[in-house]
Amino acid sequence: MNNNIDDIFKNAAQNYSAPAPSNSWGKLDAALKSQQKALFIKKVYIAASVIFISGLALFFAFNNDVTEQGAIVESGKIEKQNTVNIVQNENDGIVKNSNQITSNSPVINNIVVEKAVSLPSESSLIVNEDIKKVDVRESISAINNFKEKKENKDEDKISSENKTIAQNSDIEVDANASVEIAGNNNFSEIDSQEDIAINEKKAKEEPVEALANIDEKHQNTIVEKEKITTEDVIIEVAVAGAKVEENSTTSNINKSAKEAPKATENSESIVANDIADSDVDAKSITENQIIKKDKPKTDLKFFIGQTFGITFTNAVSKDAVNSDPKLSIANNNSGDIWISASIDLGVEKDNFIFRSGIRLYNHEVCGDFEIKERDPYKVDLENFGISSLGYIRILNINTNVRLGNPLSAIYIQDFNRYNITVRYVDIPLIVAYKFQYKKFSFIPHVGLNTTFLISNDVMLESDEGYYMHGEIKEIKDYMFGISSGGGAYLNLGKHWMLGLDADFIYYPGSISSNPEFNYHPYSFIMGPSAVFKL
């Protein structure tokens, strides 16, 4: 009997079914979309975090590499026109005339210091209070060598090799400055690294005293005639060996007699020869006469940018409503404005910027139409495969309309509005170049874009609120595009740049995998942008 009962119910349960409530898919679909949205946001945050952390890791790894080279001191930054006072040791007989070249005294014109050399406290190089950034990049071991040699050799016969100044620091120089620096040939005669170390604070507070000390000790002479003002030129100077970088011309400051001959007739080398190396003629250096030597690998800059943009998109489909306007009217609202958001990570080197990131944006097509006589056979829609002649044949849309339900063929009079939203995540690979003008940066860029479809949504509505919800079938999961644009930024302090950025992206391929619907989407995105430089 027990088995009999069991069998009765087991047989009844076999293939037992009951019609699910009609709205159950709608609820389920909404729950799934909510879940997917949350998942997507989570993925974006994870990706952004990975990019950010990777950037930081790279930055710090790189930074460590720099500091290991020793003697790197970062003190501050010049915020305005700078003045550098360089004290003259009169005993060395340095020529003070900025326009004149003496045999032993290189004259450097028009130097503006942004990053002053951080030298030992008793350095012969004095930076006044206007100099706020000191960035010494390498140890100045050459100075110690020089010291030893100095002890062993006659002062007047110091070889040019010993005079080579190690590249140690960066100095930004203003090409427009009217300052002249005359340094005597004893510039390389600094006793030791300790002697040269510059304490910026001390330099700020006691520039004259510091200079005086230096002069007394080493009898070096660095003559400062006038002010050095800052801006466009960057000179990377070391105590023994210098590097000059300029916006348009990057030059080396050669302090070696050996290298002096390299200073050609055009005299693009800065010669800061030792006094003892009197055979070498120092040449005056004008603002255009600075030549380049090596470039440190430390001028990579990392940055993170975020842009919120207003996005304009083209129509990615069309309405083809019956030609008789008395019967039907269609309005295409394609290309609605959407807010897009992006986050970028980039690296800058020599004003070239390479960046990538994530950008979220939408293509949207809206259509409103009115069928005056409610005659479905007078309307023909063509939109992503929504093709209709009297009724919407669901050719290219998957919907929640149940199989076998008469609604699988939606009569067009049942609705008069549709909305198609296609959502993408775009990953750009962008190359840009930065033009600097005072505190402004202008950054044009070009790039390649890979765009991934993350969702598409089709909704058909009526004034009564009826809707059919679905998605386009034949749409590509990803597209490749090209982009160009640019931004104008205001540099705010050391780290921040704020500005406007615009980008135009065009996708040569059709958005649809159905050859019948060959639409090439594009987007124009413009909005405020904030960049944080590491």
Place this chain on the structure above:
Amino acid sequence: MKLKSIEAILTACKKNKSWAQAELFELFSDKMFGTCLYYTDNKADAEDLLQDGFIHIFNNIKKYKQNNIEAWMRRVFINLALMQYRRDKNRLDIVDNNIEGVDYIEENNDSGLDKDDLMTLISKLPKQYRLVFNLYAIEGYKHREIAEMLEISEGTSKSNLARARNILQTKIKNNSI
């Protein structure tokens, strides 16, 4: 509309294609809702179970590697029903011993014995009786397995099954008069 094969639908479901999810739901929602009905007390709970079950299925369909999607889906629904039961049991300390099956049957006015009626009889059993009966008689589990699933003893499982049978027999007898 051109119908896709179940393999194509499952493949698309694994890619989180919404249209495929809609089609899978379309194909199996009625059967699964039937299952939900005789594992729950009422239609509202069955609807909730249906939604939870399909969400679970869509989230875990990548793990599906068998040949029988219906059996797999059915097992998902049953497991969810059991989880719900265990959760309620821990929270509410359900004691089915207070429920007198005979009284319950006397209140029942069913008069048919078709599938729907039989399933209705099952759904109106006390919760623990219903689960034990479903798992034993319909799904074919052993008492030991049922005891583990419901976190009860084997003896309780056997007792519940006997009571459930008694209730159902009585009900069928009453309906056949």
